[in-house]
Amino acid sequence: EPEVTQTPSHQVTQMGQEVILRCVPISNHLYFYWYRQILGQKVEFLVSFYNNEISEKSEIFDDQFSVERPDGSNFTLKIRSTKLEDSAMYFCASSDVSDRELFFGEGSRLTVL
């Protein structure tokens, strides 16, 4: 069964450092998303990406965040200067059609010290 894969599974970084989280969406999918989940809380939308551009973003997704699809398979989330409150599980998701099921990866846990 096709799946969304994410790396790294866990990253520990110092406050102020740049972090890149990587995702390989399901191969025929066209819509890509990043969500995050602070420990014990609900899953929150960060950004959606289609046709090589951001289609929607939340207020959480400020200038410190960026997304990129550098090649035909990877989808990345970059946090330029991490803050303590960026500590969370970050989930990548993809879908083939905008109103269909989202398939989530297993997440990348980010710990900012």
Added chain:
Amino acid sequence: QQQVKQSPQSLIVQKGGISIINCAYENTAFDYFPWYQQFPGKGPALLIAIRPDVSEKKEGRFTISFNKSAKQFSLHIMDSQPGDSATYFCAAKGGATNKLIFGTGTLLAVQP
């Protein structure tokens, strides 16, 4: 308007019992209502979803009941099993936005 309210926060059910989790929304533009199951350390996985043109959808032991006029929907897990112990999230999307709005989650524990 963009919130989805979920209850209860946690639920303990005996094996073989019925687990019921409820969600309510306000945005009448929402037209897709999925339920996700999440095990510790894993990503959310779609369990079952419904659109507002039907009032109920059943897949195996899992049923969604949907009340459009009340703007509520619920997940029923029949014959609950210890393997169903997980966190369950309702979600909604529709209208001008393509983002899923998640509820706050329900931690279900099914006791053997």
